[in-house]
Amino acid sequence: MRTERNLTRLDRVFARLDREPERPAHLDVPEMSRHRIALFAGTLAFYIAIVWAVLITSWLVRLDWQVMFFRPYQQWPEIHAFVDYYVVLGQRGPTAVMVAAWLGWRSWRQHTLRPLLALGVSLLLLNVTVGAAKIGMGRLGPHYATTIGANEMWLGGDIFPSGHTANAVVTWGILAYLASTPRARRWLSALSAVTSLGVGMSTVYLGTHWLSDVLLGWAAGLLILLALPWFEPLITRSEAWILGRRDRWFARLGRTAATRRPVGPPAVLTPPASGRAEPPAREPVAAPRTRAPAYLAPGPHTARSDRTPVTPAGSRRPPHADRHPRGAAPAARPVSGG
DSSP, rough: OOOOOOOHHHHHHHHHHHHHOOOTOOOOOOOOOHHHHHHHHHHHHHHHHHHHHHTOHHHHHHHHHHHHHHHHHHHGGGEEEHHHGGGGGOHHHHHHHHHHHHHHHHHHHHHHHHHHHHHHHHHHHHHHHHHHHHHHOOOOOOGOSTTOOOOOOOSSOOSSOOHHHHHHHHHHHHHHHHHHHHHHHHHHHHHHHHHHHHHHHHHHHHHHOOHHHHHHHHHHHHEEEEEEEGGGGHHHHHHHHHHHHHHHHHHHHHHHHHSSSOOOOOOOOOOOTTTTOOOOOOOOOOOOOOOTTTSSSSOOOOOOGGGGGOOOOOOOSOTTTTTTOOOOOOOOOOOOOO
């Protein structure tokens, strides 16, 4: 007879929320395969092509100006409130906090620091590469453009490439990069691509970025995700170093607690005249103290068999007016009648 209980969908969800007893062995680390190298090379070529097209003021710059003059926020004002909230998915602060909370829970559940370290490395690469490109090219945004039809390069701006788009690609794409199964990786990759492109188009709608800024930001974020396998050995060494420091710190704390336990005074050996050390003399153990019962009076007491019996004098019964003592004749009663 079968006695096992069939697990429901809710039971399986709660089972996945529990912490695993040890680090799972099936967690695969992406490698820099030929397919990934080809994607990296193609994305890098696309990045360079976008920069070159803007530098030479090609058709892409003319398209930027046409979209800017179209003013999408005036064409569809009914979605302006939604776009204002949706664009937050590309801001670095809120998105980094949300993704770090999720990856921190995964690190705790799977006994590994790799998710958090991969997120830290990707955000560091994002700040260095995108920040350097922004400052180096110095392009002005649509709201601050000075010459119609110009590329607005090297004028002190900081919008090329789009930081919102690149941050959305990296922050949400790291979830797909760290997925445990190929199916989850495909679904999360598609979701992060749609989300990042939506964030980029939201900035174009609001008029804060050129269309070419969004295309370059999407390529910049994708380059970081494709290059992460090259940094996996660094992540592995960092994890081992951090865990080693943690173990040594815990061992030091345990050793310190053991040395702080109270111990007795050290024994002093006094060598006798013969020169041979004798063991320290033991302290005499005091006899257990006995307390007299609280109902005994102080002073010497004798055993019950040694005591002399004492007979109480007189009667123990209380006096009564109608009763006569024993041995006395009762008084004569008066006789009534004739």
